[in-house]
Amino acid sequence: MAATEQLVYERPHSLSETPNSYCPGCTHGVAHHLIAEVLDEMNLRERTIGVAPVGCSVFAYNYFNMDFAEAAHGRAPAMATGLKRLQPGRIVFTYQGDGDLASIGMGEIVHAAGRGELITVIFINNANYGMTGGQMAPTTLPGQKTTSSPYGRDVETAGYPIRMAELLATLEGAAYVVRRSLHDPKNIRLAKKALHTAFEAQVRGLGFSMVELLSTCPTNWGLTPLEALKWLEQNMLPAFPLGDYKVSPSLAGTRP
Amino acid sequence: MQTEIIIAGFGGQGVLFAGELLAYAGMDAGRVVTWIPSYGPEMRGGTANCTVIIADEEIGSPLVRNPQAVIAMNLPSLEKYEPLVRPGGVLAVNASMANRTAVRTDITSVGLPANEMAESLGNRRLTNMIMLGALLARLPVLSLESIEQAMAAHLPERHRKLLPDNYKALRQGAAAVS
Amino acid sequence: MPRELLKGNEAMAEAAIRVGLEAYFGYPITPQTEILEWMSRRMPELGRVFVQAESELGAVNMVYGAACTGARVMSSSSSPGVSLMMEGLSYIAGTELPVVLIDIMRGGPGLGNIAPSQGDYNQMVHGGGHGDYHPIVLAPATVQEAVDLTVEAFDLAEKYRNLVFVVADGNVGQIMEPAELPAMREVKRATPEWALTGAEGRERRFLSSIYIDPVYEEVTNKRLQERWLEIQQNEVRYREYYLEDADLVVIGFGTAGRIALTAVRAARAEGIRAGLLRPVALSPYPYAAIDELAKRASAFLVVEMNAGQMLEDVQRAVAGRVPVDFYGRMGGMVPFPDEILDEIRRVAREPRAQADPRVAWLKRLEKVLPH
Ligand SMILES: Cc1ncc(C[n+]2csc(CCOP(=O)(O)OP(=O)(O)O)c2C)c(N)n1
Numbered sequence: 001m002a003a004t005e006q007l008v009y010e011r012p013h014s015l016s017e018t019p020n021s022y023c024p025g026c027t028h029g030v031a032h033h034l035i036a037e038v039l040d041e042m043n044l045r046e047r048t049i050g051v052a053p054v055g056c057s058v059f060a061y062n063y064f065n066m067d068f069a070e071a072a073h074g075r076a077p078a079m080a081t082g083l084k085r086l087q088p089g090r091i092v093f094t095y096q097g098d099g100d101l102a103s104i105g106m107g108e109i110v111h112a113a114g115r116g117e118l119i120t121v122i123f124i125n126n127a128n129y130g131m132t133g134g135q136m137a138p139t140t141l142p143g144q145k146t147t148s149s150p151y152g153r154d155v156e157t158a159g160y161p162i163r164m165a166e167l168l169a170t171l172e173g174a175a176y177v178v179r180r181s182l183h184d185p186k187n188i189r190l191a192k193k194a195l196h197t198a199f200e201a202q203v204r205g206l207g208f209s210m211v212e213l214l215s216t217c218p219t220n221w222g223l224t225p226l227e228a229l230k231w232l233e234q235n236m237l238p239a240f241p242l243g244d245y246k247v248s249p250s251l252a253g254t255r256p
Numbered sequence: 257m258q259t260e261i262i263i264a265g266f267g268g269q270g271v272l273f274a275g276e277l278l279a280y281a282g283m284d285a286g287r288v289v290t291w292i293p294s295y296g297p298e299m300r301g302g303t304a305n306c307t308v309i310i311a312d313e314e315i316g317s318p319l320v321r322n323p324q325a326v327i328a329m330n331l332p333s334l335e336k337y338e339p340l341v342r343p344g345g346v347l348a349v350n351a352s353m354a355n356r357t358a359v360r361t362d363i364t365s366v367g368l369p370a371n372e373m374a375e376s377l378g379n380r381r382l383t384n385m386i387m388l389g390a391l392l393a394r395l396p397v398l399s400l401e402s403i404e405q406a407m408a409a410h411l412p413e414r415h416r417k418l419l420p421d422n423y424k425a426l427r428q429g430a431a432a433v434s
Numbered sequence: 435m436p437r438e439l440l441k442g443n444e445a446m447a448e449a450a451i452r453v454g455l456e457a458y459f460g461y462p463i464t465p466q467t468e469i470l471e472w473m474s475r476r477m478p479e480l481g482r483v484f485v486q487a488e489s490e491l492g493a494v495n496m497v498y499g500a501a502c503t504g505a506r507v508m509s510s511s512s513s514p515g516v517s518l519m520m521e522g523l524s525y526i527a528g529t530e531l532p533v534v535l536i537d538i539m540r541g542g543p544g545l546g547n548i549a550p551s552q553g554d555y556n557q558m559v560h561g562g563g564h565g566d567y568h569p570i571v572l573a574p575a576t577v578q579e580a581v582d583l584t585v586e587a588f589d590l591a592e593k594y595r596n597l598v599f600v601v602a603d604g605n606v607g608q609i610m611e612p613a614e615l616p617a618m619r620e621v622k623r624a625t626p627e628w629a630l631t632g633a634e635g636r637e638r639r640f641l642s643s644i645y646i647d648p649v650y651e652e653v654t655n656k657r658l659q660e661r662w663l664e665i666q667q668n669e670v671r672y673r674e675y676y677l678e679d680a681d682l683v684v685i686g687f688g689t690a691g692r693i694a695l696t697a698v699r700a701a702r703a704e705g706i707r708a709g710l711l712r713p714v715a716l717s718p719y720p721y722a723a724i725d726e727l728a729k730r731a732s733a734f735l736v737v738e739m740n741a742g743q744m745l746e747d748v749q750r751a752v753a754g755r756v757p758v759d760f761y762g763r764m765g766g767m768v769p770f771p772d773e774i775l776d777e778i779r780r781v782a783r784e785p786r787a788q789a790d791p792r793v794a795w796l797k798r799l800e801k802v803l804p805h
């Protein structure tokens with residue numbers, strides 16, 4: 001190979017050859033890519049077991065090139081607990097949507113974090129239920145119209161958005177809990193760094209780690225991919241501030 | 257006596273709506289009808305089809321393997337359903353979206369460039385009405401007038417202004433194969 | 435009311451609203467989400483209660499609480515969600531509350547898929563939750579039946595203080611047919627003598643499913659069983675087609691029953707004396723009707739969209755007097771009428787007695803399935 005030849009793109013080994021079936025412009029694909037790159041860079045692929053949720057990413061096990069289990073809706077953190085306890089030397093992560101994690105699976109996620117379970121959770125917050133056709137999620141913004149809040153989310157009857165990163169950060173078992181966004185290249189880079197740190201926290205046995213990623217659902221939002229990125233920036237960022245909500249002191253200085 | 261019609265194509269080609277119109281027209285004519293879509297994730301940007309049955313007595317199965325008639329809005333639908341049409345049945349093919357015509361000789365088949373015809377009427381979304389007109393020209397289960405009346409009776413208020421164009425599309429589809 | 439072209443899911447939702455539904459609690463799941471979405475639009479419009487719960491577990495317990503007030507309340511879900519509700523359903527049964535639940539069944543077990551199925555028969559008919567309780571289970575096959583049975587479900591639930599399930603496969607939820615909805619009725623809150631309304635000027639009441647002393651738990655169980663006997667006496671429902679002179683009796687419910695009807699007609703056209711019994715209530719089950727048929731028919735064929743869950747109830751009624759054969763499709767697959775016609779021809783040719791017809795059925799299925 002000529003020394004001047006430079007490889008600019010290579011599919012991460014942690015992704016499979018199967019093309020994903022996400023809608024055009026959906027940031028689920030970006031999140032997959034980042035996770036795969038991080039696992040490649042940390043040389044963790046063969047040591048990692050993933051747990052897929054029920055949601056649009058239900059087929060994540062097809063797209064990642066590593067051992068994977070498929071959980072019941074919302075139960076991924078419990079399933080991951082079982083996997084991790086029996087395979088303490090393995091890296092276990094869950095990948096969950098906001099309906100899966102913050103609604104039906106609220107009990108499992110809180111207790112996994114409370115126990116300081118040594119798992120890493122990637123939480124995709126797209127402010128609705130993608131797979132079932134755009135119903136209201138716990139993260140749906142006040143006034144946001146969805147197919148099950150046709151008049152806009154009415155906080156009187158449907159309550160307020162739940163901020164999972166802030167909520168879980170209050171638990172002592174959590175070592176690393178942050179929120180990032182996937183709406184532009186700069187934020188995507190920051191999201192990747194956070195994923196790196198989250199897996200690092202698990203490798204070092206520091207406790208539970210979660211990266212919440214603000215994401216788009218152009219299909220159910222009824223927007224083009226570009227409009228969806230704008231909508232995220234304008235509407236979701238103010239409601240879900242980006243930031244580090246819990247960083248174990250032992251993680252100081254570990255950023256790659 | 258019952259007539260089964262499958263309308264198949266891509267999502268967005270108005271396949272389900274064309275089937276609904278048949279069902280409405282059948283109901284308004286006092287017939288027994290069912291309309292059933294294929295449903296599920298396949299609907300997201302993929303293929304769509306529906307089965308309509310128009311009968312004179314309680315309808316048993318809402319699904320049939322070998323329908324009396326098929327509208328194939330594209331090539332994959334032609335490939336899938338041509339072999340399934342009951343002998344003596346009718347197959348209407350949207351030639352704009354299929355690079356071949358029907359090959360069976362034991363059925364009545366018609367092909368017409370419905371996309372181009374719709375475009376010349378100024379609205380690509382009339383393709384389904386053109387195909388429906390073509391089918392009904394060869395399958396005398398309901399009259400074109402009954403479809404027009406069903407449209408007038410059941411189309412939501414905000415779509416009323418589209419009625420004349422829809423009528424025109426139906427008629428042109430029928431004329432193209434008569 | 436004029437007949438309208440209605441989609442099964444939406445028709446059931448609107449029927450419930452029109453007969454005075456006061457509160458709906460649910461969670462999205464395909465293929466019943468249209469019910470939840472319909473409720474999310476209509477209930478607030480009418481000033482009634484709609485809550486999208488955090489889960490089916492939440493939904494069923496919200497229904498539990500709401501039913502304690504004596505109001506007309508319901509939930510709806512599909513198979514995996516109904517599995518999650520089982521704990522709450524057992525509690526509701528133990529507390530003797532009138533509750534209606536619609537289950538639009540999909541392919542399983544597990545996450546399965548969203549295609550039409552009848553795989554919840556055992557879970558719905560023969561329990562699923564713990565303890566001895568018997569829900570009333572109604573199984574519509576058409577949109578009109580879906581409307582009528584939804585309406586009846588509330589009356590039955592209130593009459594017997596019992597759980598009533600309306601179970602349909604995804605096809606019944608998605609199909610559109612002309613149907614007549616009930617007239618819009620005022621919400622009339624019944625105030626039964628057990629309802630929790632606040633002990634203003636009366637003795638306090640409590641509702642619970644705990645009877646810590648087994649003696650009283652047994653008394654409660656006896657009451658439940660006696661009520662069940664009464665339900666069995668009064669609430670059997672089925673439809674008969676071409677049974678007067680039938681030699682070969684096909685039995686199927688819901689969509690499988692409809693499909694069998696087409697096959698039975700085709701068999702008749704070929705000179706086979708076939709008839710169809712379509713149970714409309716799955717619980718209580720039409721044992722007596724099948725018992726009668728077993729006295730004059732020479733064979734039965736049970737058709738289901740599962741692996742023969744209802745088959746065992748038919749076998750119980752036939753009690754070995756004549757052969758009971760079986761044909762089913764599983765996992766979200768729906769049989770075409772010609773498959774059932776082939777089965778009718780086969781059974782008519784050689785009605786054979788087999789201890790378990792499923793052994794031969796699985797062999798025959800090999801020809802149909804991909805390898
Ligand atoms: C017990 C149970 N209830 C409901 C469902 C239906 N269901 C499938 S995915 C989903 C929500 C998915 O939304 P989210 O978690 O936000 O992920 P997204 O699709 O947006 O990525 C629901 C409610 C189910 N599969 N199981």
Ligand code: SF4
Nearest residue numbers: 023026056130217218
């Ligand atoms: S429905 Fe939304 S979340 Fe799901 S793949 Fe499509 S865009 Fe992504």
